[in-house]
Amino acid sequence: MIKLLSLLQLSDPALPIGGFSHSAGLETYVQAGIVKDKETALEFITAQLSQNILYTDAAFVSFAYNAAQQNNMPLVLELDEECTAVKMPKEMRQASHKLGLRLLKIFARSCNNTLVEHYKKAVVATKADGHYSIAFGLTGYALSVPKRELLTAFFYNMAAGMVTNCVKLIPLGQQDGQQILFSLHQLIDELVTKAMVPDQDLIGLCCTGFDIRCMQHEQLYSRLYMS
Numbered sequence: 001m002i003k004l005l006s007l008l009q010l011s012d013p014a015l016p017i018g019g020f021s022h023s024a025g026l027e028t029y030v031q032a033g034i035v036k037d038k039e040t041a042l043e044f045i046t047a048q049l050s051q052n053i054l055y056t057d058a059a060f061v062s063f064a065y066n067a068a069q070q071n072n073m074p075l076v077l078e079l080d081e082e083c084t085a086v087k088m089p090k091e092m093r094q095a096s097h098k099l100g101l102r103l104l105k106i107f108a109r110s111c112n113n114t115l116v117e118h119y120k121k122a123v124v125a126t127k128a129d130g131h132y133s134i135a136f137g138l139t140g141y142a143l144s145v146p147k148r149e150l151l152t153a154f155f156y157n158m159a160a161g162m163v164t165n166c167v168k169l170i171p172l173g174q175q176d177g178q179q180i181l182f183s184l185h186q187l188i189d190e191l192v193t194k195a196m197v198p199d200q201d202l203i204g205l206c207c208t209g210f211d212i213r214c215m216q217h218e219q220l221y222s223r224l225y226m227s
Contacts, residue, residue, distance in 0.1 A: 016106075024092065028216050041180060050187065055198075058158075059198035059203055060131065089218075115142070151195050
């Protein structure tokens with residue numbers, strides 16, 4: 001039960017790390033009229049989960065978890081550097097850093113884990129960028145959460161955040177948002193299976209359109225989100 005409670009707290013979309021301030025380019029899609037209703041919102045979220053997050057953030061959660069199992073700090077720093085390299089849009093790099101640092105500040109002391117503490121110190125000393133996905137993977141291991149459950153919670157957290165943003169930006173009804181989440185359950189389960197052992201050669205694989213829309217977000221005339 002303690003592990004479940006720890007996982008729920010770690011993956012809570014309401015965790016005060018600033019996740020509500022970021023749309024991952026969704027705001028650009030909405031202003032362009034591309035994402036405009038329940039159907040296009042589902043298309044956007046499905047593509048983000050299966051063609052972007054699977055090969056970037058979820059993969060780094062998985063690799064960070066493995067590194068924690070090995071107590072391998074040099075590997076953690078290598079993953080941190082690689083994560084920075086594959087996040088092309090400036091806003092996405094900044095968002096990942098801010099969310100990761102805040103997550104570490106919340107959980108580092110309660111985790112009582114040397115590797116998590118060392119990663120936090122490296123971030124504070126600007127020797128690492130402190131990405132959210134890596135902090136999530138390390139913290140999940142430190143909290144003794146099984147890897148599959150951790151990845152499931154991570155994908156759900158990503159999906160729930162995007163649904164919330166769609167409800168606000170399009171806008172959609174709350175019922176529509178919940179129906180989208182229900183429809184994603186099978187996909188999330190399949191993606192978790194793939195993310196358990198990510199293909200190192202596919203790290204950074206992403207639909208170019210996502211990066212372009214994130215970059216365009218910096219130039220939007222009006223913005224509700226930071227990314």
